[in-house]
Amino acid sequence: GQSLEQPSEVTAVEGAIVQINCTYQTSGFYGLSWYQQHDGGAPTFLSYNGLDGLEETGRFSSFLSRSDSYGYLLLQELQMKDSASYFCAFGGSARQLTFGSGTQLTVLP
């Protein structure tokens, strides 16, 4: 079957670095995406990894290891506005994205 696992909650302080891990299981795999959602608002795209390695976009980076079926989202210089839910999602053989259950990040002052 297809599944993703990510921690349900992560807490960190302002200015710190936090890593949100995601492991997946699927028969077909075309890449790992990350989305951010604030308080039930519209999810917004953050990052995509189609190949192994690190992708950097400002304070956010995302990593993928296909051999380990593992990826992570790294958030640096945390700000209060980064408090949100973060979802990993993979594109598989079924022409659709499958989302994880999300990680609620709380940034403390």
Add this chain to the structure above:
Amino acid sequence: DADVTQTPRNRITKTGKRIMLECSQTKGHDRMYWYRQDPGLGLRLIYYSFDVKDINKGEISDGYSVSRQAQAKFSLSLESAIPNQTALYFCATSDAGFEGTDTQYFGPGTRLTVL
């Protein structure tokens, strides 16, 4: 103006009623999706459409139907609403791309409550 709009934004209805949620987009994308979000369960795909004549069931299509009236419009219907369909519903669009890799753009969501 928003690229992806959903109407209504909030709806309270009773068990057994027929409900239609509408989605419109001005991004010119061919692909449109309907998701459902429940607390702790993330986003689950209900239906998706890659063009007006290509409509497919997602993970949780039972109890739902869809209509792709035009490239820009994709409606979700609950023929006979039940309480466990109470959820936050999102419409999304994406441009054509290699399977599963295209960025999806989400609407603001419709909060549906079935009493």
